[in-house]
Amino acid sequence: MDNIQLGPNYFCLRLLCPEIAPAYQPGQFVMLRAWAGYDPLLPRPFAIHQTWQRQDQEQQGIDILYQVVGRGTRLMAGLKPGDQIYLVGPLGKGFIIPEGLQSAFLVGGGMGIAPLLALAHKIIRDSRPSPKLSLLLGGKGKEDLLRVKEFIELKVSVHLATEDGSVGHKGLVTEMLPTIIPRQRPQVIYASGPEAMLKKIAHEASYYEIPCQVSLERLMACGIGACLSCVTKTRLAQPPEGLSPDGVSPTPFQYQRVCLDGPVFEAQEVIWNNGAE
Ligand SMILES: Cc1cc2nc3c(=O)[nH]c(=O)nc-3n(C[C@H](O)[C@H](O)[C@H](O)COP(=O)(O)OP(=O)(O)OC[C@H]3O[C@@H](n4cnc5c(N)ncnc54)[C@H](O)[C@@H]3O)c2cc1C
Structure with missing residues (x-):
């Protein structure tokens, strides 16, 4: 185990856990x-950031990229090699990569970058011919933009945005979309970050x-679908008879557990802010 500091509040926790690494989806x-x-x-x-394997010692495990925001993550920042931790996973449903994917946008905000590097690796590994990938990454300042070099090494085209203008577009990452989407017309958009x-x-x-x-990110207590603390409203794919949306009645919805039915959802299913505008 290793716990590498990447910035004032950012760490990468490297864990030896041979059971999780081979079974996981980005x-x-x-x-x-x-x-x-x-x-x-x-x-x-925590999202699994990436998996690793040391051929010589037949060791494998996962990395977790995290930001210190409260008591739990502060304690994590003090972890040292040899410390033991309690870990359950891999949990939830990951990103789906359609057969023959040729182009995609990966859009991350802040720590939302965590699951996107492994996703880029998997798309590149599984798709032939080589897909065209673009990363759009936003943060408050340039010190909040993690793993940019790794994406560039993968030949992903990188577009950065910072709120303080220290690098890239000055403003929010979403402000770049209306210019870049019509130019590149990606087949799929994958996104991770604030709601x-x-x-x-x-x-x-x-x-x-x-x-x-x-x-999606929600406060979670159990992570395995039992406590219902992370439920979110999603549109019913097939509304029951008499409940179809008519512009007057509220959209028929169901509650889904972000930990078990997600955390990855089709964006069009999600009822944002649980319907409160
Ligand atoms: C599926 C999933 C994957 C995640 N992956 C990562 C990751 O890869 N890296 C990372 O740094 N963080 C990730 N998070 C967020 C991470 O779980 C929280 O930052 C962490 O639980 C905070 O614990 P704490 O004890 O330090 O903070 P607390 O003392 O519990 O809370 C400190 C502050 O953080 C807020 N907070 C706590 N949990 C969340 C949450 N889930 N979403 C939004 N705000 C929260 C609290 O409301 C409070 O304001 C993920 C969350 C989910 C649900």
Whole structure:
């Protein structure tokens, strides 16, 4: 185990866990408790950032890219090689890569970058001929834009945005979409980051009729579908008789568990802010 500091509040936790690495799909996550005892009580959810394998020692495991935001992640930042942690995973449903995918946008906001590097690796590995990938990544400042070099090494075309203008477009990452989407017309958009960003991307994708998958974040207590703390409203694909949307009645919806039915959803299924505008 290793815990590498990448910036003032950013770390990459490298974990030896041979059971999880081979079974995982990009977009899936783990529930992790990196502290002894029960304070904090609940484990925390983290996307699997990437898997790794050391051929010589036949060791394999996963990396978790995380930002220190509260008590749990502060305790994680103090982890040292040899410490043991409680971990369950891989959990949830990851991103779906359509057969023969030729072009895609990966859009990340802040820590939303975490599941996108492994997704890029998988698309490149599984698609022939080589697909055209673009990363659109936004953050507050340039120190919040992680893993850019790794995407460039994969020959992904990278477009950056920062709110303070320290690098790339000055403003939000979503402000680049109306120019870039019509120029490149990706086959699929994959997005991960804050909900306001995902909602805007879903709107743009729908306007240009491009399929879009979003990875939702919710507070989660169990991560396995039991506690219902992470439910979100989604549109019913086949509304029951008499409940079809007519512009007057509320959209027929169901509650789905982000931990079990997601965290990745088709953007058009999601009822943003649970219907509260
Ligand atoms: C499926 C999933 C994957 C995630 N992947 C990553 C990842 O790869 N890297 C990463 O850094 N973080 C990720 N997160 C968010 C991460 O779980 C939280 O940052 C973490 O639980 C905070 O724990 P804490 O004890 O440090 O903070 P707390 O003390 O619990 O909370 C501190 C602050 O963070 C907010 N917060 C806590 N959890 C969430 C959450 N799930 N969504 C939004 N705000 C939250 C709280 O409301 C509070 O304001 C993911 C969350 C989900 C649901």
